[in-house]
Amino acid sequence: MISKYIGSLVVAAGLFGATIVSADAVTPEEAKAIAEDAYIYGYSLISVEMSRKVITNVEKPTTTRAPMGQFANLREYPTAAYRDVTAPNADTLYSNAFVDVSKEPWVISWPDMGDRYYVWEFYDAWVPVVFDPGSRTTGQNAQTYAITGPGWSGTLPEGVKEVKSPTATMWILGRTYSTGTPEDYKAVWALQDQYKLYPLSAWGKTYAAPAGKVDPAVDMKRSVRDNVNALHAAQYFGWMAQLMKDNPPAPEDGPIVARMAEIGLVPGKDFDLAKLDPAIAAAVEAAPKAAWEKIEAYTAKSGVVKQGWLVNLKVGHYGTDYMARAWLSAFGIPANAPKDAVYPVGLADADGQPLDASKHNYVIRFASKDDLPPADGFWSLTMYDSGYFFIPNPLNRYTLSKRNALKSNPDGSIDLYLQKDNPGPDKESNWLPAPDGAFIPMFRLYWPKETPPSVLDGTWWPPVIQKG
16 A cells, blocks of 8 residues: 655555545646656656567567567677667677566576676666676676566575566666677677576476567657657556556655655556646646656766766666656666766767767877776777767777777877768778767776776776867
8 A cells, every 4th residue: 555645635545546635736837847757757667668568579589679588689789770779789799588577486597608798687667777697796607596576475496596676577688798700799699599588487397488479559660769758648647657556666756656646646546637627637748848858958967077978877776866767768778787887978079069070070089008998897989879879880880999909009099080981091990980960979888997097986087089
């Protein structure tokens, strides 16, 4: 049962199906403010569910999509046509799956990973990281876990460790490092083929995953973000209310849950815009556009900005910072926790001007190899368009890293070229192709070093982006 104070009146909802009331009716202005906050609060929940709908909307697994409870193992780096997640990487091969643990636990296992860097992130339905096994945390040995749902209790087989999910839905994303050569791809495929996922009831049995069900109503062409942003208020809040039944708000969300009840938005209850006073309904209907503008504008506030680079360490664990969670869900879903990866984002050049390759060429200069991004896993620099997607280019190159055999200058410095035109054969190894327009560069530091210089404590920062 959910018990909250609304105005001066205590109301009960959920368990007994009581009607939410308030001591004093909200004004249209108050309703709009509540609805905007509710939109931001629920953006991650809606985004995860929309991702699930799109990614699992197939009969059998492909390299990028798979039915519920099955892995989609990416076999090569994503191309510029990939739109299933924002800010994809071209350093690791994804192993992507969604499971429903509302009825029974699901078992996941992987083999000994040798000296291969890898990381798994288990996200709940609101997108926080629940568990992050991998090279940094649990090591290279073979491992087996059972993901259990909110209400499950029981005994697991010997040697199986429990991962408790606070929600019915869990998004599992494995990232396995690859150099991108045909030979290394095959080595990763051999590991991916040993990643197993099955319900606990199939333990010790031969398990054949069922075919998936395809919903023709799901738009498979638009990005997840565009699909979410296309929802009008009645759709968005109605869906959100139903999703909160099996994916309940966290205890610390009590205050906003109580506020949402003032406009009839209650976990597990039908949300009917038509039952609201017309003026209140109109205010709620206006909320999505205004709330989205706030999410979009939050970019420059989402972390620390220095030398034109934004570093956001509020990733993976959000508490009641719902804006940080919504922003990540819009522009980087799903991301690793900072100790697993940090993603500095380039916002401006050395003059504080927006990055635009139709007007300028750009250079990032490292004084020496010792000044390159400090990471125990690996680092890379990725190029995105203004929507955080890859850009088609003649080299099919979306990242720069040590895999590119970067050339040093005579003084030992290293220049990375960000521009739309090829800088020539002598510089091509250090060229990251940009679009003919605005762009977003993003560093990745997987398993960033924790001792200085470190991005985690601010003692390392990407160099300024200079006009070339």
